Structure formats: structure tokens, C-alpha cells
Amino acid sequence: METRRLQLLLELSRLGSMRAVADALGTTTSTVSQQIAVLAREAGAQLLEPHGRRVRLTPAGRRLAEHAVTILAAVETARADLHPSTDPVGTVRTAGFATAISRSLLPLVLEFADSHPGVRLITHEHEPAEAVALLGADEIDLAMVYDYNLAPAPLDASLESIPLWTARWGLGVPEHLAAGVSGNSLAVFEAFREHDLIGNSRNRADEDVVRVLTSMAGAGPAVRHKADSLDLVEELIVAGLGVGLLPVERPHRAGVRLVPLAEPEVRLRSYAVIRRGRRTWPPLALVLDRLTAAR
The missing domain is CATH 3.40.190.10 (Periplasmic binding protein-like II)
Known part of the structure; x- marks a missing residue:
């Protein structure tokens, strides 16, 4: 179910008419009617019934509107939680070689305990190939790897590498x-x-x-x-x-x-490696910011 359709149903339960919903949300009555009809098919239940010259929510419609309050609130909470300006909260799963864990990650555990208690680091010790495999399987969020200047290691195009120390x-x-x-x-x-x-x-x-x-x-x-x-x-x-x-x-x-x-x-050259497109997730962005600042 699309949240936009749930929003229309919720507004209908509050305002009582499709015209009022259309005016409030800057759309047309026809669009409101069509979208709620699609929502009814998705829900597998009749959501509206005639009431004089208007329509009103059926018991199933009212029940779904109640669910919509919780669903839409959860979506807004998630959106706010993921916004770059929000104080980071979440668990960052990491894997890396022993030296990188000791030198780069453990100091962050101590720092975040005071400055960002909502960010938790989970760490596993792995050699580069093992850590990259876990990253590719989406079992971790950040891999700490290394190669040597005389023997550069190839990296899959789906991954992003950030040079460290x-x-x-x-x-x-x-x-x-x-x-x-x-x-x-x-x-x-x-x-x-x-x-x-x-x-x-x-x-x-x-x-x-x-x-x-x-x-x-x-x-x-x-x-x-x-x-x-x-x-x-x-x-x-x-x-x-x-x-x-x-x-x-x-x-x-x-x-x-x-x-x-x-x-x-x-x-030896150390890197932080992440999946492309994940850099803006606030907890991970915070970790990367601290890692690069300590280079």
C-alpha cells in the first residue's frame, strides 16, 4: 500500500468529503476517488459506502484509517531518523583486519559512548577478502581492508573505497x-x-x-x-x-x-569500503567522517 493513498484515506476520515480532501491536498476529487479505489483493491476490502449524496468510510475503512495513523507516523519517524541533519542513531556493522580495528575502530567506540550514545559499533576481525565478501552479502555496513602499493587490490564497481592511513x-x-x-x-x-x-x-x-x-x-x-x-x-x-x-x-x-x-x-594502504549509495546514512556517515579525520 502506498503511503500517499493511506494519507488520502486518513484525510477523508477527518474531513468527511472527497472535495474537502482534494482542496486540502491540492489535487482533484477524481484523483482522490481513483486512489482510494486502488487502495480498496490492495486491501481486499470495501472502504467506502454511499451516504446520501456523499460517501463515508465503512467499518473496514475506519479500521484501515486507524492503521494509517500508526503507519504514517512510523514513516515520518523513519524519514526524520535518516535525515542528514538528525543526530545519528543506529548500529553500524563492521569487519576488518586486526590493526585497523585497534587503530581506527576502537577509539570510535570510546568516543561515541560519550558524544553519540545512539550509535553502536559491532566489530568482527576478518582479513580483507573475507570482509569484502561480507559487505557484498550485505552482512556488514563497513569493511576495513588493506593492500600494498606494489600490489593494488581490485575492487568491485558496486563498492566505494575511502583511503585512510x-x-x-x-x-x-x-x-x-x-x-x-x-x-x-x-x-x-x-x-x-x-x-x-x-x-x-x-x-x-x-x-x-x-x-x-x-x-x-x-x-x-x-x-x-x-x-x-x-x-x-x-x-x-x-x-x-x-x-x-x-x-x-x-x-x-x-x-x-x-x-x-x-x-x-x-x-600498506588501509581503506574503508562501503556499498555505493550508503554513504549518506547518518550513523555510517559519522563513522566515515571520524575515520577520515584521523588519517
């Missing part, structure tokens, strides 16, 4: 092997060509970067081990099982030395 990455190696290793990224990879590389067990982005660098260097370490946790990557490095990409700004455990990668540098 970047972070430099280097090659984590056993401390006793770091002495004398220097030069650009290609020289570093050449120096560790005989070592195994520790990749990400849930995302191929690290392997894509390694593939680019090894192809440019002509040789380099091959992925033999995989881990989901950066802490575990460092443990594997200390145990002598290989080398692995690690963020430069992250504190590293004893026994791990980070060798800088430059010319070309390796830089």
Missing part, C-alpha cells in the same frame, strides 16, 4: 643475519634469496608483494610458512624458520631485526 613495512629477519644487509629492496631480497619467507595464512597480499619484488630482483625468498598473527611471524623468525614482512612502526621482539625496504618501498 598508510604504514611502511620492512623485512623482519633473525638479528644475527641482519649485519651488513643494506641497499634497496631488491638488494635485500637478493641477500635472503636462500631463506624461506613467512606469509599470511588468510590473505595473499604479502605473497603478491613478494612476487613483485622477487620478479624485479630476479630472485628472492619463497613463501614456505604461513601465519595469521604478526606475533607468530616474529616467533617463527626467531626460531630460524624464515624471514617475513613486518610493519616498521610496530615494536619488535628480541631476536628480530627489521631491514628497511626502499626504492621501491613497501607501504
Whole structure:
């Protein structure tokens, strides 16, 4: 049932004549009559009956008019709730990789508790491909993902990507092997060509970067081990099982030395990804505004 037709029926119950309804709403008597006839067919009930030279609502018509009050009020409430000028209220479902949750989303949980208590964040930890799949299935509203400057990740045209922050990455190696290793990224990879590389067990982005660098260097370490946790990557490095990409700004455990990668540098790039057309929803717009302000 269209809300416009319900509005006509409600006005008829209040004003008592189709002429009065037409004058009040700036339309014609014929339009009022036609639209209420359509509403009757949609409702599957007779809504009007003759009353002298006029018509009046049947019991079914009066009952539907009572429902119209609640329905139209709910529509107005929803419209006001979604208006950009309204204080945001709602639950924003998010998914993202661990660093983005810690760095970008958790501060918002604390901020909104004071400034926007009507906005609630639900967060799940997922690697980019997993988060994007959830977004495509409309199971979340916002995905926090990443790629690397040397291996850009494609994105479906139905999604919108908002760049956030970047972070430099280097090659984590056993401390006793770091002495004398220097030069650009290609020289570093050449120096560790005989070592195994520790990749990400849930995302191929690290392997894509390694593939680019090894192809440019002509040789380099091959992925033999995989881990989901950066802490575990460092443990594997200390145990002598290989080398692995690690963020430069992250504190590293004893026994791990980070060798800088430059010319070309390796830089992780983080993004907020949403479905196109959703940016104006006030709670999501608020989250995006805070995320971009913190870049």
C-alpha cells in the first residue's frame, strides 16, 4: 500500500468529503476517488459506502484509517531518523583486519559512548577478502581492508573505497643475519634469496608483494610458512624458520631485526569500503567522517 493513498484515506476520515480532501491536498476529487479505489483493491476490502449524496468510510475503512495513523507516523519517524541533519542513531556493522580495528575502530567506540550514545559499533576481525565478501552479502555496513602499493587490490564497481592511513613495512629477519644487509629492496631480497619467507595464512597480499619484488630482483625468498598473527611471524623468525614482512612502526621482539625496504618501498594502504549509495546514512556517515579525520 502506498503511503500517499493511506494519507488520502486518513484525510477523508477527518474531513468527511472527497472535495474537502482534494482542496486540502491540492489535487482533484477524481484523483482522490481513483486512489482510494486502488487502495480498496490492495486491501481486499470495501472502504467506502454511499451516504446520501456523499460517501463515508465503512467499518473496514475506519479500521484501515486507524492503521494509517500508526503507519504514517512510523514513516515520518523513519524519514526524520535518516535525515542528514538528525543526530545519528543506529548500529553500524563492521569487519576488518586486526590493526585497523585497534587503530581506527576502537577509539570510535570510546568516543561515541560519550558524544553519540545512539550509535553502536559491532566489530568482527576478518582479513580483507573475507570482509569484502561480507559487505557484498550485505552482512556488514563497513569493511576495513588493506593492500600494498606494489600490489593494488581490485575492487568491485558496486563498492566505494575511502583511503585512510598508510604504514611502511620492512623485512623482519633473525638479528644475527641482519649485519651488513643494506641497499634497496631488491638488494635485500637478493641477500635472503636462500631463506624461506613467512606469509599470511588468510590473505595473499604479502605473497603478491613478494612476487613483485622477487620478479624485479630476479630472485628472492619463497613463501614456505604461513601465519595469521604478526606475533607468530616474529616467533617463527626467531626460531630460524624464515624471514617475513613486518610493519616498521610496530615494536619488535628480541631476536628480530627489521631491514628497511626502499626504492621501491613497501607501504600498506588501509581503506574503508562501503556499498555505493550508503554513504549518506547518518550513523555510517559519522563513522566515515571520524575515520577520515584521523588519517
